[in-house]
Amino acid sequence: MxxxxxxxxxxxxxxxxxxxxxxxxxxxxxxxxxxxxxxxxxxxxxxxxxNAQAQGLAKSSSGLIGLIVHDIADPYFAAIARGVQDAAREQRRMVLLATTGGAPAEEKEAVAAFAARRADSIVIAGSRSARNEDLQDNAELAAELDRYCRNGGQVAVVGHPVVGASASEGYHVVAVPNEELAQSLAASLAEGRDCDFVVIGGPEGLFTSDDRIRGFQAGLERAGRPAAELVRSAFNRSGGYEAGLALAQRLKAAGPARRPLCIFAVNDVMAIGATAALRAEGLRIPRDATIAGFDDIETLRDFRPALSTVRLPLEDIGRLATRATARGAAEHPDEAGPPITGAVTLRRSTEAGA
Amino acid sequence: MxxxxxxxxxxxxxxxxxxxxxxxxxxxxxxxxxxxxxxxxxxxxxxxxxNAQAQGLAKSSSGLIGLIVHDIADPYFAAIARGVQDAAREQRRMVLLATTGGAPAEEKEAVAAFAARRADSIVIAGSRSARNEDLQDNAELAAELDRYCRNGGQVAVVGHPVVGASASEGYHVVAVPNEELAQSLAASLAEGRDCDFVVIGGPEGLFTSDDRIRGFQAGLERAGRPAAELVRSAFNRSGGYEAGLALAQRLKAAGPARRPLCIFAVNDVMAIGATAALRAEGLRIPRDATIAGFDDIETLRDFRPALSTVRLPLEDIGRLATRATARGAAEHPDEAGPPITGAVTLRRSTEAGA
DNA sequence: AAGCAGTGGGAATGCGCTTTCCCAATCAGC
DNA sequence: GCTGATTGGGAAAGCGCATTCCCACTGCTT
Known part of the structure; x- marks a missing residue:
């Protein structure tokens, strides 16, 4: 039958x-x-x-919304995905998932696939990159997005705009005040604390990472502190781990007379990795070094020592991005919803004088 | 244009x-x-x-695979989703996501929506329930699935079959040896340890939970131990937390002369919740109580104290489920791939004599 | 009572693609 | 050199639905 x-x-x-x-x-x-x-x-x-396919064909609109993430099992993206899913349900639409590992080339593929399926809108989470090696792919991604928008698609990107994307209509950016928040974090950490700052950043050219680094340095400068040393690494847990290992070696080499170290990892998973590395090397936090992350992913809830971080309403970000792409949202640009705000959240990992 | x-x-x-x-x-x-x-x-x-819609209409096959989970931000489901996504990509298909919170009624909706989109196959993760309150909804879900299969759909469900589903063709179950593994876990924990066992289980009727409870009790019995006391709670972190709170009270009331307590939470997030509760009550693990979970979700990697658990290849489970539904998989039933196996993984949280 | 707008239903067209069927042209075989 | 098989391309018929247009009919108005 x-x-x-x-x-x-x-x-x-x-x-x-x-x-x-x-x-x-x-x-x-x-x-x-x-x-x-x-x-x-x-x-x-x-x-x-x-038959939704037939309906879609006839109405040329599919009730589909495409979501692009680096890795769905990363708590950061999972939280955003939850928000997207939530908003999608409230609009009675379904979400199509694509994971790209962050490669612009893959993202372009995903956009094309979504376009082929006539997805009504696309939400791109995950940081944009301006690295030279990605230049070509980024340009192609931008072209693909432009085309998608010209054909009536709605796209929302979380964080930074895609480099070179120039569509005027149907192109939304959910801005995340990474720089400002990182600056606040730096201010909070610098307050009444005498230590050397180190930033564990992602690869150069990753906007999210670069913004946070820049903001953090600015915050330090404002507080009259010297700029933090910058260690670059992969934008994930193992990147944090490696950087943490290097720092641990250095700390141990410096001996007991060392100045206290305050580490800022540009996201929570890197902070977790770094913390694990320090612990593996026999160092304790916050006694031997303090550390802070960024995002306040759900995993932190039960992570010890409790990590200082900057709270980002990830689920809301996903929700807002999705809503921005909804039919009718364009008519009420003033109802774009509240801008995204975050909050510096100090916890045990940066307690001074421990 | x-x-x-x-x-x-x-x-x-x-x-x-x-x-x-x-x-x-x-x-x-x-x-x-x-x-x-x-x-x-x-x-x-x-x-x-x-236009994939038009292609789908013409060929009546959409290249879509539907994934049903309780909550995409739960690490357990996120890991499975990653596996599904991975397999989907290797088959050049896209995944449609639906989150249901575990309610059979919602799952039925999702199946219908997938059917409407003519998804080639559906993967259902998340434990089945036989609770009385869900009886009606479960029957409807089963009916919907049957219909979907009769129309040529492929469905794979992780863990237990859907109650009442009777489709012969296109219906696959990725069996997870919950009972056996729980039994092994009990055996390992009982070995050379003198303590009272407590099981923190999910609501009665949840297959996954019930299987693990049953297996654990069987393991204890084999080891010549009295059955564990059973505490039921919600199948998530806060359920674990509440149960942990209750246990903490009891421990503290019993005073220092108490017998050591060994807790088995039927999944990792519950174990994490329980651990958090005990800690919040000033108890330490494994000193004041030992605890073990189940699943070995990625979050555990950096959780302290390191939690004993049963390792489940979650990503593989997702991958296998997806592959089982692939075109051509039916022709090679012998190549169904290796059955799912897990491994008891003892870590610090159950170290004796700490 | 004739003319009118308004109402409720059906016929037909098209969305963009795949696929069968058909036809012309080429080729091999004897 | 003729027939039969084969190749390579086009015409056309759907796939399942939405929607425009059209028509028959009702209930008014003057």
Whole structure:
């Protein structure tokens, strides 16, 4: 038994397909109540499920929303995904998932795939990159996005705009005040604390990372502190771990007379990695070094020592991005919702004098 | 400018749509090289992207695979989702995501929505429930799944079959040896340890939870130990936390002369919650109580104290489930891949004599 | 009573693509 | 040199639905 079609339902109800369509999918015209009743009953008894593909073809709109993340198992993206999913449900749409590992080339593929499926909108999470090696791919991604928008697609990107994207219509950016927040964090950490600052950053050219580094340095400068030393590493846990190892070696080499070290990892997973490395080397936090991260991912809730960080409303970010792409959102640009705000959250990992 | 169509490409190339389709989407018949070249060039210059909806309609197959989870931000599901995504990519398909919070009614909705989109297959993660309150919804879910399968859909469910599902064709179950593994865990924990066992379980009727409880008790019995006391709670972190709180009170009331307590939480997030509760109450692990979980979610990697657990290859589970639903997998039932195995993993949280 | 707008239903077209069927041209075989 | 098989391309028929247009009919108005 193949899935039953509208035509079959119509025949069973003794009406035309047009009428059946009108009653089952709420068009502007509503057939008479008796007819409607008959059609509905026929649909029921046949277990009719409308073919969304066909509907999409006919209406050219699919009720699909594409989500692009680096890695769905990363708590940061998982939280955003939850928000997106939530908003999608409230708009009665479904989300299509694509994971790219952060490579612009893959992201371009994903956009093309979403476009092929005629997704109504696309949400891109995950930091944009301006690295030279990605230049070509980024340009292609931007072109793909432009084309998608010109064809009526809506796209929202979290954080920074895609380099070179120039679509005017249907292109939204959910701005995250990374720089300002990192600056506040630096201010908080510098306050009444005498130590050397080190930043564990991601690869150069990653906007999110670079913004946070820049903000942090600015904060230190404002507080009259010398700039932090910068250690670059991969933008994930193992990157943090490696950087942490290097710092641990250095700390141990410096001996007991060393000045206290205050570490800022540009995201929480890196901070977790660094913390693990320090611990593995026998160092304790915050006694031997203090450390702070960024994002306040859910994992931190039960992580010890409690990590200082900057709280970001990740779920809201996903939700807002999704809503920005909704039909009708364009008509109310003023109702764009509250801008994203974060909050410096100091916890045990940066307690002074421990 | 609307997205260009196959017909436009064909016209530009000076061939018929049929020919254009043949060269661009690899049919059985391949047109001559010169023509192919012309068509490809035309497609290129127009930035042609095939309309997957139309393709799906024509071929009645969408290249979509539906994934149903309770909560995408739960590390357990996120890990499975990663596996699914990975397998999907290797089959050049896209994944549609649905989160249900575990409610069978929502799951039924999701299945219907996937069916409407003509998803080629559906992967259901998340534990099945046999609770009375869910009886009706479960029956409807089963009916929906049956219908989906009869219409040629492939479904794979992780863990237990859906109650009442009776489709013979296209219905796969990725079995997880919860009971056996829980039994092994109990055996390991009972070995050379004198203590009272307590199990923190999920709500009655949740298969995963019940299986693990049953296995654990069986393991204790085999080891000649009295059955563990059972505390039921929600199947998530806060459930674990509440149960942990109760246990903490009891421990503290019992005073220093108490017998050591060994806790088994039926999954890791509950174990984490319980641990947090004990810690919040000033108790230490493993000194004041030992604890073990189940799943070995990625979060555990950096959780302290290191939690004993049962390692489950979550990503593989997702991958296997997805592969089981792939076209062609049915022809090679013998190549169903290795059965899922887990491994008792003892860590610091259950170290005796600490 | 004739003419009118308004109402409720059906016929037909098209969304963009795949695929069968058909036809002309080429080739091999005798 | 003729027939039969084979190749390579096009015409056309759907896939399942939404929607525009059209028509028959009702209930008014003057």
């Amino acid at each position: 193949a899935a039953s079609t509208l035509t079959e339902v119509a025949r069973l109800a003794g009406v035309s397909p047009a009428t059946a369509s009108r009653v089952l999918n709420g068009s502007a015209r509503t057939p008479g109540p008796d007819i409607a009743q008959r059609v509905r009953q026929a649909a029921d008894s046949l277990g009719y499920i409308p | 609307a997205a260009s169509t196959l017909t436009e490409v064909a016209r530009l190339a000076g061939v018929s749509p049929a020919t254009a389709s043949r060269v661009l989407n690899g049919s059985a018949r391949t047109p001559g090289p010169d023509i192919a070249q012309r068509v490809r060039q035309a497609a290129d210059s127009l930035g042609y992207i095939p």
